[in-house]
Amino acid sequence: MSDPFERMTKSIFARLGGDVFLRTSELCRADVHHGVAVSVAGEYGDLTSYRTVVNIDYGVLNKPVSGDKLTVGATTYTLDSLLKDDGYSARWIVF
Numbered sequence: 001m002s003d004p005f006e007r008m009t010k011s012i013f014a015r016l017g018g019d020v021f022l023r024t025s026e027l028c029r030a031d032v033h034h035g036v037a038v039s040v041a042g043e044y045g046d047l048t049s050y051r052t053v054v055n056i057d058y059g060v061l062n063k064p065v066s067g068d069k070l071t072v073g074a075t076t077y078t079l080d081s082l083l084k085d086d087g088y089s090a091r092w093i094v095f
Contacts, residue, residue, distance in 0.1 A: 009088040013057040021071040022056065022064060029057040032072055038083070038093060052077070057089045064090055 017029035036053040039046045054077060056064055063085065064070075070077045077094035084091040 005086075006088055009057055010059075013055075013089070017055070017057060018072070020056075022058065022061060023068050024071065026061050028059060028061055030070065030072065031055050032077070032094075051093045052095070053083065053091060054079075054094050055089055055091050059088075064092065070094065 013029040013031070017031045020028060020030040022028050022030075032052065032054045034052050035050045037048055038051045038053065039048045041047075054070060054072075056070070058064055064079055066079055066082065068079045070079060079092045080095050081093040082090060083093060
């Protein structure tokens with residue numbers, strides 16, 4: 001029997017995500033959000049900024065790493081900071 005969390009991730013990205021290319025040639029699903037409030041703990045307290053964030057369903061591909069390129073349509077993003085990785089999908093700040 002297949003993993004229920006893997007099935008759930010695939011189902012969510014089938015509805016919300018689109019086809020993208022990770023590392024130029026590896027097809028996967030992702031969704032991009034612009035203007036997401038991201039808080040980072042700093043020396044003098046939390047700092048909140050508004051960034052572009054992408055959720056990637058990397059499935060059976062190697063896990064994305066900082067510096068990888070993600071091509072969405074005609075736009076290419078660079079993965080900057082990992083926010084969350086649950087083993088099925090990853091949430092990244094991109095630029």
